Amino acid sequence: MFVGVRRPAGRHRKFKPLACALVLGTFLTMTYYLILRLRISVPPPTALVKPDASGVRLAIVMGKTKGENANWAYSMFPEWTPFIYSVDDEPGYGLKVTNRGRESMPYLTFIIDHYHSLPDIVAFVHANNRQWHNQDIGYYNDYVLRRLRLETVRERGYVNLRCRNSPGCEPSSVLPHNPSLVEVELNDTRSRFANIYAHLFEIDDVKEVPHVVGSVCCAQFVVTRERILQRPLSDYERMRSWVLSGSRPMNDYDVGWVFEKLWHVIFGKPPV
Structure with missing residues (x-):
């Protein structure tokens, strides 16, 4: 007959509080991570969806689909005021735009709607907090914006939120007058880039x-009010009109790609 050795009962009682503490600590850590990073989906606080930018110093502008979670932007308030445009006519969002041209539509719409009452600094970003192209600073937009040097933005007028020149500037991204044979044969957007550029910037001679x-890359940047105002309102209206109608039959991706290549030029930077 096997006779087991009985352990003192007190030893079990000593370990139980420690085990409970470890489990509780793990649970709280995971919960905090989910809230901080994944932003558990809740209806947007309508009080923060401002139709007017008057008096706003720092603004975050984005467009979002139903599948994207932009609630992280509300955690930036009151330092940053979010202007979130729903492209899928979602309830609870007071700002809505046509789903055309990816981020170009909400970006241009914000500028047009608030041209005469622009915030001091505007961050144009994507809806999801985690973005692969933020990898040099930290993948999360809220992390990037909280560490943004506003004095540098004011000095430069326009700042791309990506810290690497690649992809996009190695050393060129588009050759408007010299598309490849393949691009021409496929009627790729690059083969028509010169004419598109001429139209958007109202250049008579291509x-x-x-x-x-x-x-x-990747269409996330920060701009000052003064830099936006260097262009007349009519420029932005012409660009948005092209997105809505003049760009057809181009697909949304290609329209967004065109503006991704041109945002820095739109806001006063040289082509390269």
Whole structure:
């Protein structure tokens, strides 16, 4: 007959509080991570969806689909005021735009709607907090914006939120006057880039379009009010009109890609 050795009961009681503490600590850590990073989906606080930018110093502008979670932007309030445009007509969002041209539509719409009452600094970003192209600073937009040097933005007027020149500026991204044979045969957007550029910037002679255009990806940037106002309102209206109708039959991706290559030029930077 096997006779087991009985352990003192007190030893079990000593370990139970420690085990409970470890389990509780793990649970709280995971819960905090989910709330902080994944932003558990809740209806947007309508009080923060402001139709008017008057008096706003720092603004976050984005467009979002139903499948994207933009609630992280509300955690930036009151330092940053979010202007979130629903492209899928979601309830609870007071700002809505046509789902065309990816981020170009909400970006241009914000500028047009608030041209005469722009915030001091505007961050144009994507809806999901985690973005692969933020990898040099930290993958999360809230992390990037909280560490943004506003004095540098004021000095430069326009700052791309990506810290690497690649992809996009190695050393050029588009050759408007010299598309490849394949691009021409496929009627790729690059083969028509010179004419698109001329239309967007109201250039009469296509020969005046730059021969090289290089831009850092990925359509996330910060701009000052003064830099936005360097262009007349009519420029932004013409650009948005092209997105809505003049760009057809181009698909949304290609329309967004065109603006991704041109945002820095739109806001006063050289083509490369």
